[in-house]
Amino acid sequence: MKRTEKKILNETLRNQSQEVFGEIIAELREKADLSQDDFAYECGVNRSFISKIEAGQTTVSLITLMKLAIGLNMQASDILIMLEKRIKEQTAKSAKKLKA
Numbered sequence: 001m002k003r004t005e006k007k008i009l010n011e012t013l014r015n016q017s018q019e020v021f022g023e024i025i026a027e028l029r030e031k032a033d034l035s036q037d038d039f040a041y042e043c044g045v046n047r048s049f050i051s052k053i054e055a056g057q058t059t060v061s062l063i064t065l066m067k068l069a070i071g072l073n074m075q076a077s078d079i080l081i082m083l084e085k086r087i088k089e090q091t092a093k094s095a096k097k098l099k100a
Contacts, residue, residue: 006091012085014059015056016087017059017083017087018056018057018059019056019084020055020056020086020087021053021060021096022054022056022057023054023056024051024079024083024086025050025053025054025068026054028072028074028079029050029054031074032072034071036050036054038099039072042060042070042071043067043068043071044067044071045067045069048094053068057094062076065079065080
């Protein structure tokens with residue numbers, strides 16, 4: 001794989017990960033019946049940061065991942081497992097479309 005192809009692949013994966021992660025966090029927050037304000041308070045972060053995460057506009061550090069998990073009363077590893085599963089599913093769907 002050429003350097004430019006790797007760069008494009010990495011950029012695509014990063015964008016896809018941010019987007020899917022945001023969707024997961026929004027779904028989990030809503031399932032917990034928390035507003036963005038309440039969730040931000042539980043996590044110890046700013047509400048606008050939660051909004052950016054859910055919109056897929058930012059990446060999060062491991063510390064932030066831990067804060068989000070604590071705010072959702074769950075394990076950070078469970079969130080990462082959900083992320084990995086969804087990305088694999090999307091990748092498989094995309095590969096099927098390319099083959100068709």
